[in-house]
Amino acid sequence: MKKIAIFPGTFDPITIGHCDIVKRGLNLFDKIIIAIGNNLGKKNMFSIKKRKIWISKSFSKKYNKKIEIYSYIGLTISFCKKKKVNFILRGIRNQLDFEFEKNILFINNELYKKIETIFLISSHKMSYINSFLVRSIIKNGGDYTKFVPNSVRI
Amino acid sequence: MKKIAIFPGTFDPITIGHCDIVKRGLNLFDKIIIAIGNNLGKKNMFSIKKRKIWISKSFSKKYNKKIEIYSYIGLTISFCKKKKVNFILRGIRNQLDFEFEKNILFINNELYKKIETIFLISSHKMSYINSFLVRSIIKNGGDYTKFVPNSVRI
Amino acid sequence: MKKIAIFPGTFDPITIGHCDIVKRGLNLFDKIIIAIGNNLGKKNMFSIKKRKIWISKSFSKKYNKKIEIYSYIGLTISFCKKKKVNFILRGIRNQLDFEFEKNILFINNELYKKIETIFLISSHKMSYINSFLVRSIIKNGGDYTKFVPNSVRI
Amino acid sequence: MKKIAIFPGTFDPITIGHCDIVKRGLNLFDKIIIAIGNNLGKKNMFSIKKRKIWISKSFSKKYNKKIEIYSYIGLTISFCKKKKVNFILRGIRNQLDFEFEKNILFINNELYKKIETIFLISSHKMSYINSFLVRSIIKNGGDYTKFVPNSVRI
Amino acid sequence: MKKIAIFPGTFDPITIGHCDIVKRGLNLFDKIIIAIGNNLGKKNMFSIKKRKIWISKSFSKKYNKKIEIYSYIGLTISFCKKKKVNFILRGIRNQLDFEFEKNILFINNELYKKIETIFLISSHKMSYINSFLVRSIIKNGGDYTKFVPNSVRI
Amino acid sequence: MKKIAIFPGTFDPITIGHCDIVKRGLNLFDKIIIAIGNNLGKKNMFSIKKRKIWISKSFSKKYNKKIEIYSYIGLTISFCKKKKVNFILRGIRNQLDFEFEKNILFINNELYKKIETIFLISSHKMSYINSFLVRSIIKNGGDYTKFVPNSVRI
Numbered sequence: 001m002k003k004i005a006i007f008p009g010t011f012d013p014i015t016i017g018h019c020d021i022v023k024r025g026l027n028l029f030d031k032i033i034i035a036i037g038n039n040l041g042k043k044n045m046f047s048i049k050k051r052k053i054w055i056s057k058s059f060s061k062k063y064n065k066k067i068e069i070y071s072y073i074g075l076t077i078s079f080c081k082k083k084k085v086n087f088i089l090r091g092i093r094n095q096l097d098f099e100f101e102k103n104i105l106f107i108n109n110e111l112y113k114k115i116e117t118i119f120l121i122s123s124h125k126m127s128y129i130n131s132f133l134v135r136s137i138i139k140n141g142g143d144y145t146k147f148v149p150n151s152v153r154i
Numbered sequence: 155m156k157k158i159a160i161f162p163g164t165f166d167p168i169t170i171g172h173c174d175i176v177k178r179g180l181n182l183f184d185k186i187i188i189a190i191g192n193n194l195g196k197k198n199m200f201s202i203k204k205r206k207i208w209i210s211k212s213f214s215k216k217y218n219k220k221i222e223i224y225s226y227i228g229l230t231i232s233f234c235k236k237k238k239v240n241f242i243l244r245g246i247r248n249q250l251d252f253e254f255e256k257n258i259l260f261i262n263n264e265l266y267k268k269i270e271t272i273f274l275i276s277s278h279k280m281s282y283i284n285s286f287l288v289r290s291i292i293k294n295g296g297d298y299t300k301f302v303p304n305s306v307r308i
Numbered sequence: 309m310k311k312i313a314i315f316p317g318t319f320d321p322i323t324i325g326h327c328d329i330v331k332r333g334l335n336l337f338d339k340i341i342i343a344i345g346n347n348l349g350k351k352n353m354f355s356i357k358k359r360k361i362w363i364s365k366s367f368s369k370k371y372n373k374k375i376e377i378y379s380y381i382g383l384t385i386s387f388c389k390k391k392k393v394n395f396i397l398r399g400i401r402n403q404l405d406f407e408f409e410k411n412i413l414f415i416n417n418e419l420y421k422k423i424e425t426i427f428l429i430s431s432h433k434m435s436y437i438n439s440f441l442v443r444s445i446i447k448n449g450g451d452y453t454k455f456v457p458n459s460v461r462i
Numbered sequence: 463m464k465k466i467a468i469f470p471g472t473f474d475p476i477t478i479g480h481c482d483i484v485k486r487g488l489n490l491f492d493k494i495i496i497a498i499g500n501n502l503g504k505k506n507m508f509s510i511k512k513r514k515i516w517i518s519k520s521f522s523k524k525y526n527k528k529i530e531i532y533s534y535i536g537l538t539i540s541f542c543k544k545k546k547v548n549f550i551l552r553g554i555r556n557q558l559d560f561e562f563e564k565n566i567l568f569i570n571n572e573l574y575k576k577i578e579t580i581f582l583i584s585s586h587k588m589s590y591i592n593s594f595l596v597r598s599i600i601k602n603g604g605d606y607t608k609f610v611p612n613s614v615r616i
Numbered sequence: 617m618k619k620i621a622i623f624p625g626t627f628d629p630i631t632i633g634h635c636d637i638v639k640r641g642l643n644l645f646d647k648i649i650i651a652i653g654n655n656l657g658k659k660n661m662f663s664i665k666k667r668k669i670w671i672s673k674s675f676s677k678k679y680n681k682k683i684e685i686y687s688y689i690g691l692t693i694s695f696c697k698k699k700k701v702n703f704i705l706r707g708i709r710n711q712l713d714f715e716f717e718k719n720i721l722f723i724n725n726e727l728y729k730k731i732e733t734i735f736l737i738s739s740h741k742m743s744y745i746n747s748f749l750v751r752s753i754i755k756n757g758g759d760y761t762k763f764v765p766n767s768v769r770i
Numbered sequence: 771m772k773k774i775a776i777f778p779g780t781f782d783p784i785t786i787g788h789c790d791i792v793k794r795g796l797n798l799f800d801k802i803i804i805a806i807g808n809n810l811g812k813k814n815m816f817s818i819k820k821r822k823i824w825i826s827k828s829f830s831k832k833y834n835k836k837i838e839i840y841s842y843i844g845l846t847i848s849f850c851k852k853k854k855v856n857f858i859l860r861g862i863r864n865q866l867d868f869e870f871e872k873n874i875l876f877i878n879n880e881l882y883k884k885i886e887t888i889f890l891i892s893s894h895k896m897s898y899i900n901s902f903l904v905r906s907i908i909k910n911g912g913d914y915t916k917f918v919p920n921s922v923r924i
Contacts, residue, residue, distance in 0.1 A: 003490070027578055028465070028490070028549070075294040087490070092581070094715055095557040095865055099248055106282035106586045107291070110300050116489055119554070119581040124568045124894055128722035137723070140691040146726050157336070181424055182311070182336070182395070229756040241336070246427070249403040249557055253710055260432045260744035261753070264762050270335055273400070273427035278414045278586055383602040402869055403711055407556055414590035415599070418608050432740055436876035445877070448845040454880050537910040561864055568898035569907070572916050619798070643886055644773070644798070644857070703798070708889070711865040722894045732797055735862070735889035740876045 002030040005087035005118065008076045011036055011051050012044045013152045015134055017126040019058050021091035024120055026066050032089060035079055036071040045135050057151035077112045088117040093127045156184040159241035159272065162230045165190055165205050166198045167306045169288055171280040173212050175245035178274055180220050186243060189233055190225040199289050211305035231266045242271040247281045310338040313395035313426065316384045319344055319359050320352045321460045323442055325434040327366050329399035332428055334374050340397060343387055344379040353443050365459035385420045396425040401435045464492040467549035467580065470538045473498055473513050474506045475614045477596055479588040481520050483553035486582055488528050494551060497541055498533040507597050519613035539574045550579040555589045618646040621703035621734065624692045627652055627667050628660045629768045631750055633742040635674050637707035640736055642682050648705060651695055652687040661751050673767035693728045704733040709743045772800040775857035775888065778846045781806055781821050782814045783922045785904055787896040789828050791861035794890055796836050802859060805849055806841040815905050827921035847882045858887040863897045 007022060011034070025032050034055055038048055046054075048071045055069050072079040080088065088108070092098050105117050121127075129147050137144045138154060145153070161176060165188070179186050188209055192202055200208075202225045209223050226233040234242065242262070246252050259271045275281075283301050291298045292308065299307075315330060319342070333340050342363055346356055354362075356379045363377050380387040388396065396416070400406050413425045429435075437455050445452045446462060453461070469484060473496070487494050496517055500510055508516075510533045517531050534541040542550065550570070554560050567579045583589075591609050599606045600616060607615075623638060627650070641648050650671055654664055662670075664687045671685050688695040696704065704724070708714050721733045737743075745763050753760045754770060761769070777792060781804070795802050804825055808818055816824075818841045825839050842849040850858065858878070862868050875887045891897075899917050907914045908924060915923070 024578060028580065073294075075291065075296045078294070078296065092560070094719075095560055096250075096712075096715055098554070098557055098560040099250055102583050103248075103282040103284070103287065105583050107287055107301075109585075111291075111297060116486060117583070118490065119583065121564050121567050121579070121581065123571075124898060128719040128894060130719070133719065133723055137691065137727075140689075140694070142691045142694065143727060147723075178424060182426065227756075229753065229758045232756070232758065246406070249406055250712070252400070252403055252406045253712055256429050257710075257744040257746070257749065259429050261749055261763075263431075265753075265759060270332060271429070272336065273429065275410050275413050275425070275427065277417075278590060282586060381602075383599065383604045386602070386604065402873075404558075404866075404869055407558055411556075411590040411592070411595065415595055415609075419599075419605060432744060436740060436873040438873070441873065441877055445845065445881075448843075448848070450845045450848065451881060455877075535910075537907065537912045540910070540912065558866070561866055565864075565898040565900070565903065569903055569917075573907075573913060640886060644888065708868070711868055714862070714865055714868045718891050721891050725893075732794060733891070734798065735891065737872050737875050737887070737889065739879075 003028070003087065004031045004033065004085050005029045005089040006033045006035050006076070006080055006083065006085050007089045008035045008037055008079070010042070010044060010131065011055060012046055012131050013051060013134065013148055014055050014058055015129050015131055015148050017091065017093070017122055017129040019149050020123050020126050021089065021120055022059070022067065023063060025089045026063060028118070029087065029089070031066050031068065033068045033070060033083060033085065035076070036069070037076065038071045038073050045138070054151045058149040075111070077108050077115060080115055081112060086114050086116060088115060090117055090119050091122050092119050093122040093130070157182070157241065158185045158187065158239050159183045159243040160187045160189050160230070160234055160237065160239050161243045162189045162191055162233070164196070164198060164285065165209055166200055166285050167205060167288065167302055168209050168212055169283050169285055169302055171245065171247070171276055171283040173303050174277050174280050175243065175274050176213070176221065177217060179243045180217060182272070183241065183243070185220050185222065187222045187224060187237060187239065189230070190223070191230065192225045192227050199292070208306045212303040229265070231262050231269060234269055235266060240268050240270060242269060244271055244273050245276050246273050247276040247284070311336070311395065312339045312341065312393050313337045313397040314341045314343050314384070314388055314391065314393050315397045316343045316345055316387070318350070318352060318439065319363055320354055320439050321359060321442065321456055322363050322366055323437050323439055323456055325399065325401070325430055325437040327457050328431050328434050329397065329428055330367070330375065331371060333397045334371060336426070337395065337397070339374050339376065341376045341378060341391060341393065343384070344377070345384065346379045346381050353446070362460045366457040383419070385416050385423060388423055389420060394422050394424060396423060398425055398427050399430050400427050401430040401438070465490070465549065466493045466495065466547050467491045467551040468495045468497050468538070468542055468545065468547050469551045470497045470499055470541070472504070472506060472593065473517055474508055474593050475513060475596065475610055476517050476520055477591050477593055477610050479553065479555070479584055479591040481611050482585050482588050483551065483582050484521070484529065485525060487551045488525060490580070491549065491551070493528050493530065495530045495532060495545060495547065497538070498531070499538065500533045500535050507600070516614045520611040537573070539570050539577060542577055543574060548576050548578060550577060552579055552581050553584050554581050555584040555592070619644070619703065620647045620649065620701050621645045621705040622649045622651050622692070622696055622699065622701050623705045624651045624653055624695070626658070626660060626747065627671060628662055628747050629667060629750065629764055630671050630674055631745050631747060631764055633707065633709070633738055633745040635765050636739050636742050637705065637736050638675070638683065639679060641705045642679060644734070645703065645705070647682050647684065649684045649686060649699060649701065651692070652685070653692065654687045654689050661754070670767045674765040691727070693724050693731060696731055697728060702730050702732060704731060706733055706735050707738050708735050709738040709746070773798070773857065774801045774803065774855050775799045775859040776803045776805050776846070776850055776853065776855050777859045778805045778807055778849070780812070780814060780901065781825055782816055782901050783821060783904065783918055784825050784828055785899050785901055785918055787861065787863070787892055787899040789919050790893050790896050791859065791890050792829070792837065793833060795859045796833060798888070799857065799859070801836050801838065803838045803840060803853060803855065805846070806839070807846065808841045808843050815908070824922045828919040845881070847878050847885060850885055851882060856884050856886060858885060860887055860889050861892050862889050863892040863900070
């Protein structure tokens with residue numbers, strides 16, 4: 001049976017940290033669904049459409065054939081059920097991420113017993129990159145290009 | 155002399171984690187004042203009135219006769235002075251909670267020497283529950299009922 | 309009914325941090341049993357006898373009449389049962405302490421449901437003091453007297 | 463191609479936390495090699511032989527046919543190379559575990575690029591259990607049986 | 617060659633914690649530029665003008681002649697380049713600060729190799745003070761004067 | 771006046787992480803005294819003599835003329851007094867390091883008011899390296915050479 005994982009996030013924008021997790025995750029999974037969360041009244045910097053295009057252009061052919069990109073509304077766990085996927089893939093950079101992820105995971109397990117979340121620790125040369133800092137650099141006119149894949153140009 | 159503690163929070167809404175701390179606190183204190191903070195310009199999901207009703211219906215008679223419910227405006231420490239209460243009761247779930255509580259406590263002690271804050275660590279089966287996550291589940295149409303007392307129904 | 313707590317530790321030697329927790333704890337409890345753990349094959353710097361004497365001389369009369377001092381072998385939880393005490397009092401200085409205490413507490417609750425552990429956060433001017441550092445200072449010939457009560461002189 | 467992971471540890475003794483990680487890991491991997499590290503001059507409580515027997519009796523037939531048990535001397539990474547396994551499976555309970563695992567992982571990646579470490583977060587009802595605490599309970603004559611599989615009886 | 621550092625922040629308002637870091641930093645640096653970040657769409661409580669005046673009145677003559685005060689828009693790193701300053705001075709109070717600063721530092725080093733960030737750990741009697749808590753006290757009508765230099769009066 | 775710092779440690783053995791901190795520290799200080807702590811009954815892997823030689827061969831001429839190497843017995847703070855040095859230089863890799871250093875610093879300040887400790891955060895590509903892990907690799911026959919300067923060969 002094929003092993004499929006959902007890799008949820010806001011990807012606002014996708015970073016080289018995200019790309020690293022997806023590529024490494026594909027050693028483990030036969031397919032990864034990159035799922036753009038589109039909810040919670042959070043204001044995003046870039047449109048869903050733009051984010052989807054950037055993601056789709058971030059991976060070479062070899063990876064792209066094993067990747068699907070969706071946006072979803074509502075709980076991640078509901079999207080997993082809908083897609084009949086039992087694995088969530090997540091990257092952890094630091095202790096704050098860990099604590100956050102642990103709580104989400106325990107809540108998710110209460111809501112949907114079958115789900116299993118698989119964690120990869122971010123490669124050390126990417127462990128300081130997150131979309132929030134990238135957006136700050138963009139807003140302040142700094143050079144953001146080192147932290148995002150080539151597809152992301154504004 | 156009766157030992158009375160204030161258990162402050164936003165309770166937006168009350169969770170089974172809050173209930174656990176109150177019940178355990180009543181082994182230690184003769185009375186607990188559940189104090190709903192109503193300030194700081196924070197936008198809340200539920201009205202003070204609704205939160206009060208939910209809290210009052212969350213405990214059986216045995217506990218309820220030792221509980222009072224108030225809302226207050228201003229600093230918690232000022233409310234303690236006004237009520238002539240020298241104990242604050244707080245639950246801690248994780249290291250982030252701890253760091254936050256530690257700073258609040260040190261500030262409080264500078265402002266009002268007599269106050270003492272008593273901490274209970276959340277029961278492990280509730281250590282991942284917080285009102286923020288419960289509100290997220292509610293907003294996204296998930297099943298929130300496992301994380302709140304039966305009194306909370308929307 | 310009298311409220312009694314056990315304050316367990318190795319007290320090798322007692323520090324002003326320990327004294328602070330005991331004094332503050334006596335606002336809450338009618339009696340505190342200071343319980344010197346004497347087990348686990350841990351090598352201690354000072355004899356149980358010396359530690360007991362130092363502890364007994366660390367508090368003024370006002371506090372001393374509410375304090376009992378014991379040493380015990382075995383699990384803290386077993387000593388609590390034996391003494392018919394349902395509260396453990398603990399001080400937390402930092403996040404490492406918190407994580408450690410949390411695990412002990414969960415284990416204790418599995419072993420003895422009735423037990424409740426009450427935490428106080430160390431006063432900020434004592435949050436950096438622990439017996440390990442005091443022993444290091446002593447071993448290296450430094451001035452340890454600022455970190456221990458007057459009773460402790462070597 | 464079969465996906466195989468090594469689950470390294472000292473298992474001194476195996477706990478229900480270890481069992482939980484192995485069972486959940488078998489949703490992801492076709493085989494798991496439980497690898498008892500036997501090095502570093504660390505003094506262990508139980509013999510390798512005893513630990514192996516306990517592990518082998520900890521899983522039902524359904525799981526056991528997908529499990530192999532070895533002990534090894536030297537670096538985990540060298541054992542992975544020898545066994546031609548590219549995945550390491552690890553459980554994380556808390557922030558301390560995370561920090562420790564992160565450093566090991568970065569070192570491992572420097573030494574052997576192909577290796578990928580997969581993390582599961584311990585189920586919340588097991589997040590406080592570790593072999594060190596279990597050994598303390600055993601040494602102090604407490605009831606350790608809640609924290610280990612039925613196979614472990616002393 | 618003179619050693620100059622930039623001490624960036626929002627200083628909304630300046631606290632006695634900030635003053636402590638600047639004074640201690642002047643043991644190390646010949647000049648410190650206090651740089652008020654004015655960007656990111658963050659809503660501030662006090663105007664840049666007021667914050668500048670408060671800062672300038674917070675230090676005695678002895679210190680003031682080694683201090684310059686600026687506000688800046690954009691990335692801190694860009695302001696450093698513009699001022700031809702190679703050192704950033706930062707205070708760290710706790711583990712959360714540390715994690716935050718570490719990520720900023722790594723990003724900064726990617727953007728501008730020459731920059732070096734120097735950290736001082738906040739004096740323990742100030743480790744719990746931050747502008748956010750001070751603003752909360754002000755908003756709620758509490759006594760904020762213990763946490764800010766005498767220059768800050770509202 | 772010349773600015774001199776002491777960089778204390780066990781350097782058992784020196785790692786590329788230590789070298790990184792010293793080189794970066796020399797942007798700030800006119801001289802750095804690398805001080806090998808030789809106390810506390812800690813068992814070390816390599817002799818003081820070997821550690822000294824390795825350190826002395828770890829830096830190019832440009833750096834070496836600004837470096838002195840000593841070993842010392844007793845408290846670091848006593849060695850600082852003896853050498854009339856008012857700055858200690860320390861690298862921090864992660865939150866555990868931070869917590870540890872914070873306590874040491876507060877103790878040091880109690881013992882010797884004049885001392886100031888300056889922290890650099892380890893470069894991210896070195897943040898996972900420590901002497902303990904290097905010793906483990908050596909003991910287990912792994913390739914340690916990536917983590918130490920060329921001078922360290924066994």
